[in-house]
């Protein structure tokens with residue numbers, strides 16, 4: 255049996271048998287299991303190496319399925335789901351009594367989303383159930399945005415990888431928690447706070463800033479999440495070239511993720527010997543394009559054995575950059591403090 259392909263019927267069959275299937279979404283690939291099969295969901299936790307009290311998102315085929323998974327659904331949550339589903343939005347609601355503890359990490363809430371990817375929407379419609387799926391990476395590592403990333407991460411340990419091509423969004427969904435007194439963003443994504451406020455009304459969204467929101471059992475909120483093996487350093491544009499030379503002087507293999515700084519800024523100062531020591535990636539200057547390539551670039555630089563990745567920090571203050579800034583800050587959180595100019 256082929257382990258990677260675009261055979262939706264096979265993916266559905268395997269899910270029904272309690273197997274683990276990696277599924278494409280518009281954000282990142284998920285490691286999916288039948289959300290109503292505790293044994294299958296436990297396999298996902300074991301594969302990821304994820305602590306049992308960290309809840310999974312349940313993926314459903316459309317809004318009409320929501321009442322099977324949640325209760326006391328606030329009107330604003332429905333309005334938001336109607337506007338953004340299928341799409342990169344997860345909503346946290348009070349859970350329906352039938353939802354398994356293993357999915358919710360024993361919390362009284364459940365995270366739900368309708369992903370926007372044709373293969374996975376077809377899979378969910380044919381499966382006729384919920385698919386519990388965290389991002390298909392080992393706990394704390396960079397999320398996968400290509401089928402090959404999942405394969406590199408898990409090899410044959412995953413029963414099937416449904417290959418839906420590269421993910422169009424590239425960073426995980428925006429999570430809005432509706433289980434408290436006011437809706438609150440737990441994780442920024444491409445759907446921004448102002449997108450949300452424009453749908454449910456200004457002032458409705460809890461004023462707590464995303465980075466301050468306490469969410470102890472939300473894995474995406476751990477400071478050092480999304481980390482590659484290399485040290486990631488976030489730097490302002492004018493420090494990139496100087497630090498590249500400093501790191502190379504230390505004998506390190508350096509990768510650069512530049513945004514506004516260009517390779518020709520450097521050309522005059524490079525010697526041939528040095529060119530083998532580093533990789534230069536020119537990232538997109540727009541937030542959508544940057545987000546789409548972010549994880550693939552971190553993985554690629556890691557795979558080319560970079561010791562250090564110098565990232566030109568996007569300095570634009572707009573909300574459109576918030577998801578990228580958030581993931582970069584987490585990727586760099588493991589950097590030794592004497593070196594982390596911006597720190598987090």
Ligand code: TXA
Pocket residue numbers: 279281282283284285309310311344346358361363364365367369387388389390425426427429440441471472473474475
């Ligand atoms: O875009 C995405 O959301 C991707 C794709 C595969 O859908 N999934 C994803 O799953 O990023 P994961 O497990 O890597 O991150 C799930 C996040 C957790 O970090 C947590 O913050 C939140 O979902 N979550 C899930 N259930 C929750 C709950 N009941 N209460 C609070 N947060 C919850």
Ligand code: MG
Pocket residue numbers: 388389397474
């Ligand atoms: Mg994740």
